[in-house]
Amino acid sequence: MKALHIHAGPRARQHIARHGLQPSDVGVVPAAAGGPKGLILGPLDRYIFGHWLLRSSQPVDLVGASIGAWRLATACLDSTVAAFERLERDYIHQEYEIPPGKKRPSPAHVSARFRHNLDAFYGGRVHEVLDHPRYRLHIITSRGRHLLRREHPLITPTGYLGAFLANAVHRKALGAWLERVVFSSPSQAGAMGGVAALPFATSDYRTRQVGLHAENFMSALQASCSIPFVLQAVHDIPGAPRGAYWDGGITDYHMHLAYRTHALAQNAIENIAASDLGASAARKNSSEYPDPGGLVLYPHFQHRVVPGWLDKALKWRHRATPALDSMVVLSPNPEWVRTLPNAKLPDRKDFTHYGTDTAARAKAWLAATSASQQLVDEWAAWLERPDISVVQAL
Numbered sequence: 451m452k453a454l455h456i457h458a459g460p461r462a463r464q465h466i467a468r469h470g471l472q473p474s475d476v477g478v479v480p481a482a483a484g485g486p487k488g489l490i491l492g493p494l495d496r497y498i499f500g501h502w503l504l505r506s507s508q509p510v511d512l513v514g515a516s517i518g519a520w521r522l523a524t525a526c527l528d529s530t531v532a533a534f535e536r537l538e539r540d541y542i543h544q545e546y547e548i549p550p551g552k553k554r555p556s557p558a559h560v561s562a563r564f565r566h567n568l569d570a571f572y573g574g575r576v577h578e579v580l581d582h583p584r585y586r587l588h589i590i591t592s593r594g595r596h597l598l599r600r601e602h603p604l605i606t607p608t609g610y611l612g613a614f615l616a617n618a619v620h621r622k623a624l625g626a627w628l629e630r631v632v633f634s635s636p637s638q639a640g641a642m643g644g645v646a647a648l649p650f651a652t653s654d655y656r657t658r659q660v661g662l663h664a665e666n667f668m669s670a671l672q673a674s675c676s677i678p679f680v681l682q683a684v685h686d687i688p689g690a691p692r693g694a695y696w697d698g699g700i701t702d703y704h705m706h707l708a709y710r711t712h713a714l715a716q717n718a719i720e721n722i723a724a725s726d727l728g729a730s731a732a733r734k735n736s737s738e739y740p741d742p743g744g745l746v747l748y749p750h751f752q753h754r755v756v757p758g759w760l761d762k763a764l765k766w767r768h769r770a771t772p773a774l775d776s777m778v779v780l781s782p783n784p785e786w787v788r789t790l791p792n793a794k795l796p797d798r799k800d801f802t803h804y805g806t807d808t809a810a811r812a813k814a815w816l817a818a819t820s821a822s823q824q825l826v827d828e829w830a831a832w833l834e835r836p837d838i839s840v841v842q843a844l
């Protein structure tokens with residue numbers, strides 16, 4: 451059974467049909483939120499960043515939230531393959547103390563343990579990320595506004611209820627409750643003050659950009675991974691507007707962003723929520739967009755690119771838009787996924803399913819990550835002889 455599915459937007463498919471796919475074609479690599487689901491992409495990460503992209507020299511923007519931000523920050527470390535192997539090992543074997551009578555650990559305990567793990571993983575190595583000669587890292591976080599500006603045991607759930615209802619009406623309305631804050635690497639390795647330009651448009655959603663530096667790196671990365679009610683919010687990150695910062699996947703679950711495209715593509719993103727513009731109507735205008743200046747290579751755990759975490763149940767927001775025309779998505783075949791332990795990808799439910807039996811959870815996750823080497827084998831074989839017939843429409 452084939453493990454790998456390849457989906458691409460119309461521009462990307464046209465490029466592949468004419469030229470195949472070379473490392474030098476890639477301008478952006480996104481990485482989604484999704485917790486343990488990201489483990490399935492470990493072998494692909496090691497191959498893409500540890501081997502394939504090394505055959506080119508162009509700058510590449512890395513855009514991630516939650517575990518996606520953690521993965522991409524790891525891509526910027528020296529000895530990349532070893533760093534990814536450690537990330538996988540540490541993530542799989544993480545343990546938390548569960549109080550008697552409870553099914554899960556407290557957010558305070560998870561946050562403290564997670565920060566300890568980040569310090570151990572990146573301690574003394576943050577400069578490797580910030581000074582990378584090619585990769586420009588963009589960490590996405592969600593900053594609370596109004597009722598969500600500070601974390602509170604009673605007010606925060608009310609604020610998230612308001613955010614849920616606002617998002618159900620229109621994705622852009624969510625910006626009244628949570629704004630996208632992107633922490634970006636210096637514009638050049640070792641630069642002071644200058645921030646790398648965002649590789650996507652921001653008219654789709656309320657957005658701020660903040661410089662990523664040694665004093666805020668750990669806090670920004672922890673905030674991007676801080677799932678509400680599972681971890682505590684990170685407050686008042688140095689160099690950023692004051693407030694509570696949560697998981698970047700709330701605003702940008704799968705990085706459905708207008709990557710270097712014309713305003714028409716930005717409008718298509720804005721209309722995902724309102725459904726004012728059908729995909730077919732938007733596609734008619736796709737020929738008017740200028741060349742985006744590089745393809746978007748997206749290793750993902752599914753082929754659909756969902757805008758925000760609160761959009762998971764809103765199926766009409768899952769369709770592709772012209773903003774993704776230059777994207778190539780690598781994802782596991784759903785039928786192959788059903789051959790994995792528990793017939794699914796690793797996910798956060800496994801923490802409660804296995805409870806304190808950490809060894810059983812680790813065994814299942816290790817089996818899944820070991821099986822995902824097949825994704826790499828098939829991807830490498832396809833790169834040697836690109837076959838456009840197997841590339842499905844995104």
